[in-house]
Amino acid sequence: MFYLIQLLNAVQYGLLLFLLSSGLTLIFGIMGVINLAHGSFYMVGAYLTYWLSKMTGSLWFAIPIGTAIAFAIGLLLETTIIRRLYRRDHLYQVLLTFGLILVFEELRSIFFGDEVHGVAVPEVLNFSIPLTETLSYPVYRLFITAVCLAIAALLYFVIHKTRAGMMIRAGNSNPEMASALGVNIPLLFAAVFAVGIALAAFAGAIAAPVTSVAPGMGNQVLIVCLVVVVIGGIGSINGAMIASLLIGLADTLGKILAPEYSGVAVYLLMAAILLWRPQGLGNKS
Amino acid sequence: MTHLSLPTWLLLGVALLLALLPLGATTFYLQLGAKIMIMAIFALSLDLLIGHSGLVSFGHAAYFGVAAYALALITPKYEAANFWLTLPAAVAAAALAALVIGFLVVRTAGIYFIMVTLAFAQMLYAIFHDTKLGGGSDGIYINVRPELTVAGFKVLNLESPAQFFYLALIALITVYWILNRLLHAPFGRALAGIRVNEQRMRSMGFPVFSYKLGAFTLAGGLAGLAGYLAACQFGFVNPEILAWHQSGTVLMMVILGGMGRLHGAVIGAAAYVLLQELFSSSALFGGYSKHWQLSMGTLIVIIVLAFPHGIGGLIDVAWRRRGYHGGEEDSPQSAQRSQRSDAEDSESDDLTAKDAKNPK
Numbered sequence: 065m066f067y068l069i070q071l072l073n074a075v076q077y078g079l080l081l082f083l084l085s086s087g088l089t090l091i092f093g094i095m096g097v098i099n100l101a102h103g104s105f106y107m108v109g110a111y112l113t114y115w116l117s118k119m120t121g122s123l124w125f126a127i128p129i130g131t132a133i134a135f136a137i138g139l140l141l142e143t144t145i146i147r148r149l150y151r152r153d154h155l156y157q158v159l160l161t162f163g164l165i166l167v168f169e170e171l172r173s174i175f176f177g178d179e180v181h182g183v184a185v186p187e188v189l190n191f192s193i194p195l196t197e198t199l200s201y202p203v204y205r206l207f208i209t210a211v212c213l214a215i216a217a218l219l220y221f222v223i224h225k226t227r228a229g230m231m232i233r234a235g236n237s238n239p240e241m242a243s244a245l246g247v248n249i250p251l252l253f254a255a256v257f258a259v260g261i262a263l264a265a266f267a268g269a270i271a272a273p274v275t276s277v278a279p280g281m282g283n284q285v286l287i288v289c290l291v292v293v294v295i296g297g298i299g300s301i302n303g304a305m306i307a308s309l310l311i312g313l314a315d316t317l318g319k320i321l322a323p324e325y326s327g328v329a330v331y332l333l334m335a336a337i338l339l340w341r342p343q344g345l346g347n348k349s
Numbered sequence: 350m351t352h353l354s355l356p357t358w359l360l361l362g363v364a365l366l367l368a369l370l371p372l373g374a375t376t377f378y379l380q381l382g383a384k385i386m387i388m389a390i391f392a393l394s395l396d397l398l399i400g401h402s403g404l405v406s407f408g409h410a411a412y413f414g415v416a417a418y419a420l421a422l423i424t425p426k427y428e429a430a431n432f433w434l435t436l437p438a439a440v441a442a443a444a445l446a447a448l449v450i451g452f453l454v455v456r457t458a459g460i461y462f463i464m465v466t467l468a469f470a471q472m473l474y475a476i477f478h479d480t481k482l483g484g485g486s487d488g489i490y491i492n493v494r495p496e497l498t499v500a501g502f503k504v505l506n507l508e509s510p511a512q513f514f515y516l517a518l519i520a521l522i523t524v525y526w527i528l529n530r531l532l533h534a535p536f537g538r539a540l541a542g543i544r545v546n547e548q549r550m551r552s553m554g555f556p557v558f559s560y561k562l563g564a565f566t567l568a569g570g571l572a573g574l575a576g577y578l579a580a581c582q583f584g585f586v587n588p589e590i591l592a593w594h595q596s597g598t599v600l601m602m603v604i605l606g607g608m609g610r611l612h613g614a615v616i617g618a619a620a621y622v623l624l625q626e627l628f629s630s631s632a633l634f635g636g637y638s639k640h641w642q643l644s645m646g647t648l649i650v651i652i653v654l655a656f657p658h659g660i661g662g663l664i665d666v667a668w669r670r671r672g673y674h675g676g677e678e679d680s681p682q683s684a685q686r687s688q689r690s691d692a693e694d695s696e697s698d699d700l701t702a703k704d705a706k707n708p709k
Contacts, residue, residue, distance in 0.1 A: 098460050155608075159649060328476060331468055331475070
């Protein structure tokens with residue numbers, strides 16, 4: 065039973081990572097931009113949810129409004145700044161988005177302070193399913209898992225079955241050719257960037273009740289997402305899914321077996337994959 | 350020494366002036382000066398990778414931090430450690446870390462390389478942060494600074510700000526000289542070749558992997574030297590010195606000064622440290638001085654968008670307008686970019702025009 069709970073936690077964490085890293089890997093794959101500020105939007109989503117749920121009194125309002133605001137910020141950011149980076153070297157993309165992280169962190173500090181906040185789990189989902197006499201599992205975590213799965217399915221459907229998804233796949237494999245064939249590349253890029261940002265913010269928003277809303281939360285999660293993208297292969301949504309779940313498992317296993325070194329487990333997994341398949345799990349060599 | 354460019358001579362002049370500084374400056378300025386020189390060594394070591402080998406490492410703070418921790422762990426609690434023993438040990442530890450990590454990361458390129466260097470640096474951060482090895486998140490204090498003796502005679506007293514300043518100056522000049530020689534030696538030319546066209550170098554029979562790994566290890570060792578000196582100066586180490594903020598900071602220094610130029614790294618380090626002092630001065634920024642990273646972050650964004658060649662680039666442009674040619678080579682990023690750039694590229698200053706004339 066103990067292991068079942070850990071497995072459920074691993075899957076929930078992995079799916080959350082997938083929401084974050086799917087946007088990141090698409091932005092890498094399609095636009096060739098390395099966006100370090102991606103993690104900041106996880107933080108933005110969580111803080112907006114904390115603030116909005118205090119204002120409106122309901123998480124059900126806070127999550128969609130927060131995600132919508134993040135989408136708008138993403139659109140604004142793409143059109144004003146990120147767009148000018150597409151032709152530049154990765155070095156400058158790294159540096160600029162690093163600067164953005166500093167800006168977001170300080171704005172967070174100015175507007176929300178440096179304290180750790182908590183968001184209440186909504187009444188409807190605030191109970192646990194008893195598994196044995198002593199162990200039980202909180203329903204809200206199952207809810208997160210279910211929502212993430214639904215979004216993953218939706219992403220899969222959009223990318224593989226719709227016209228917009230066809231454009232995304234075309235842009236992913238060859239942006240110049242897609243542009244020549246009449247795909248509106250600036251619009252596509254802006255949309256993909258904003259959707260990626262909105263997914264990251266949504267992940268932060270939905271996870272806010274189970275994690276604390278704290279300074280630096282975006283940076284921690286960003287590094288793990290980068291590892292997911294490396295393991296899964298750049299631009300590969302399927303790879304990101306496998307890698308997210310693998311990392312969820314590795315992290316949970318690490319925490320059980322060697323708590324002090326649990327932070328290392330994820331990186332060891334990455335090193336192993338690098339030696340075995342440098343191009344990532346989802347990409348063909 | 351004929352290949353020393355004018356900026357290098359200028360720097361030598363500055364170094365001479367600096368050597369005289371301790372005669373008149375207060376402790377605050379001596380410490381600030383030493384900090385700038387230590388960060389300059391750190392930035393130089395990164396420039397060897399970014400500017401001269403085309404390896405964009407975003408985890409360079411790891412090696413800086415490993416050496417700092419090495420000193421902290423070797424130093425006995427209440428006695429001074431031996432400088433001649435701890436310095437090589439710390440630098441070797443950093444170089445070894447770079448060798449092991451380099452062995453894994455050098456086989457990747459582009460975005461992967463950036464992410465993987467960052468991830469491994471964070472792994473080291475996690476080790477020092479989560480385990481008891483280096484005192485956890487609180488770090489370790491180095492109560493007594495290392496003792497620099499020659500044949501039982503104390504040459505430099507590192508507790509004295511003025512004498513520490515000299516040590517940092519000597520270290521900086523040595524590193525600058527070594528790198529300057531190295532980059533003009535066959536090793537440096539091969540690195541430049543790999544940076545510009547790796548395939549061609551490979552087909553010409555150069556062991557590209559070994560060259561890259563060598564550069565990565567050397568850069569790690571030099572970053573270790575900077576980390577050792579920083580640990581000496583501040584008297585404590587904590588995991589933050591190998592966190593990714595530090596890697597971002599040193600990257601910023603290299604870009605700020607203009608990469609691919611050794612003097613650029615030094616200028617960038619000085620500019621960054623002084624800007625940080627400026628932005629965090631409460632006299633100028635009042636309550637916002639505590640949020641100095643907001644000003645710094647905004648400045649980074651502006652620099653990347655508006656001044657792609659950094660301060661060093663501006664100096665070069667100004668110098669070239671006065672009819673001076675030669676000296677430093679093309680900056681690598683414009684060489685790579687010029688293949689893909691077209692008329693609407695925003696990098697429309699003199700440097701791009703010059704690069705367009707000698708396509709690689």
